[in-house]
Amino acid sequence: RKEVEQDPGPFNVPEGATVAFNCTYSNSASQSFFWYRQDCRKEPKLLMSVYSSGNEDGRFTAQLNRASQYISLLIRDSKLSDSATYLCVAPRRGNEKLTFGTGTRLTIIP
């Protein structure tokens, strides 16, 4: 299994819809995870941190399933501005470095 694996998409979703992405990870000892958002030709920016079973921030909900070793990101009432690539990030085995998934590309359609 890859350290971090994501469905690259693209996901083309109508505005207002709900969309969810999953990400699997291989390091069972990982405690914290992150979802970053990256716009085209820009640097990644933190969207959410995931430490326990999950957390919610407005329209965004991140969940962690340790038994199955995946995290998910749910976006409700999607906006045009949500169009971006979403990167799943997990700690690398044994150290402080982070491994990035290949990203899931999301396009919200008017």
Added chain:
Amino acid sequence: GAVVSQHPSRVICKSGTSVKIECRSLDFQATTMFWYRQFPKQSLMLMATSNEGSKATYEQGVEKDKFLINHASLTLSTLTVTSAHPEDSSFYICSARNPGINTGELFFGEGSRLTVL
């Protein structure tokens, strides 16, 4: 505002020349900074870990003599791409953690887009 700043944001150079990219932590001291590279439509790949006051540690497959890293102060790390070739054209991004924030979050610089002609 940005907590990690990178410069230059874009650079175009001729093949065979060297290019230096700077990464600064603005509001905190960073003993460790990370340098990533991202090719089009691919993910960020960690190149090396820059350590203040000591040698950088490089990821497997990254040539340390080609990608020189210097972390001379607690707020500045530099990456020099030596004898650049067109295949080195990429988006180079640095990042650091703020030791005052224990979330483990990485703060990224704005990135430097290198084009080697």
